[in-house]
Amino acid sequence: MSDIIKMEFAELTVDGSNYLTWALDVEIYLNSCDLSSTIDPASQSTSAQKAKALIFLRHHLNKDLKNEYLTEKDPAVLWQSLKDRFDQQTAIMLPQAQYDWLNLRFQDFKSVTEYNSTLHRIVSQLKLCKQNITEAELIEKTLSTFHASNLVLQQQYMTKNYSKHSELISALLVAEKHNQLLMRNHNARPVGSLAVPEAHATNQSNTHRRGRGRGRGHGRGSYRGGRGRGRRNANSLQDRNKGQNKDKPHSHKPSSHQHVTNNKQACYRCGCEDHWSRTCRTPKYLVEAYKKMLKDSKGKSKHGETHHASLPEANMTLKDDNYDDNLLKMGDMNMDDDDLLKMELDDFGDQE
Structure with missing residues (x-):
């Protein structure tokens, strides 16, 4: 039962459009099973052989066709009835196949594979219609339909005198693959340009560039963001702060720790302008x-009195020659904070 349920090929349609291929498949299968004589009217086949061939034929018919030929019990009669009904498909298919063969051109296809597939399909249809195509006609059809820009290539293939169309197609497939590789290499980079450097070469150049020349010093004179020592550190810190203050927008409104009559930035602690x-x-x-004087000046300004916040004593003390000399000495000697604090206490004791 499994052999009956299984369908070997497509069933015959109601309109018989696939009759030519269906009839060919049936003949091939019956020959393989040694049942080809069952569809011959003058055959001497046994009843078992005829029944087996009839079951196969009905299994590959459309449901409507099966009902139409329900009373046929002889496979030879059923075969001849289907042939008389649908054999006109040869006359219907032949004009279309001839038209396709006439208008077939090699230059209309993007690849050799597509052209070869279409060519063999048309040739098969012509053979079903009892019209054979020779090898010479196939070769002439292919070479004569080259594009006009491939005239030299066409003459080269004609001089080789191919005897089989398959040899010509093989040569065209190899040439097509070489052309694809040539175009790929051509489009890889513009004409006259240098090749892209390798990745390890770039890494070596970057590694060489990151050598010892970019190292940072760790001496006592370099500024690392911590506490600097010496006059050079103090000056570099002041220059850096001045550069940052230049980028900030200036405010025309005087602050509480600045003099109204002077636009220079003063010290936040004492109000002087000669240091930070x-x-x-x-x-x-x-x-x-x-600070007390600033507080008092703010209170008087609220009552309508104007007073500049200044401290003459502080200015006089800060501008003392001994104090400036001590600052210069401290910068040159590169003293520590403990030594600076000790010297400062000694100077203040002398002033008192």
């Missing part, structure tokens, strides 16, 4: 007196 607040060495009692 981080390097300010003004004694604590003078800083407190300066």
Whole structure:
């Protein structure tokens, strides 16, 4: 039963459009099973052989056709009835196959494989219609339909005198593959340009560039963001802060720690303009007196009185020659913070 359920090929349609291929498949299968004599009207086949051939034929018919030939019990009669009904497909298919063969051109296809497939399909249809195509006609059809720009190539293939069309197709497939590789190499980079450098060459150049020349010093004179020592560190820190302040927008409104009559930035602790607040060495009692005076000046300004916040004593003390000389000495000697604090206390003791 499994052999009956299994369908060897497509069934015959109601309109018989696939009759030519269906009839060819049936003949091939019956020959393989030694049942080809069952469809011959003058055959001497046994009843078992005829029944087996009839079952096969009905199994590969459309449902409607099977109902139409329900009473046929002889495979030879059924075969001849289908042939008389659908054999006109030869006359229907032949004009279309001839038209396709006439208009077939090699230059209309993008690849040799597509052209070869279409060519063999048309030739098969012509053979089903009892019209054979020779090898010479196949070769002439292919070479005569080359593009006009391939005239030299066409003459080269004609001089080789191919005897089989398959040999010509093989040569065309090899040439097509070589052309694809040639175009790929041509489009890899523009004509006259250099090749792209290898990846390891770039890495070596970058590694060489990152050598010892880019190292940073760790000496005492370099500024690393921590506490600097010496006059060079103080000057570099001031220059750096001045450069940062240049980029900031200036405000026309005076701050509480600046003089109204002077646009220069003053020390936040004592109000002087010759040093920064981080390097300010003004004694604590003078800083407190300066802050108290600023506080008093703010209170008087609220009652309509104007008073400039300044501390003459602090300015006089800060501009003392001994204080400037001590600052220069401290910068040259590269002293530590403990030594600077000790010298500062000694100087303040002498002033008191």
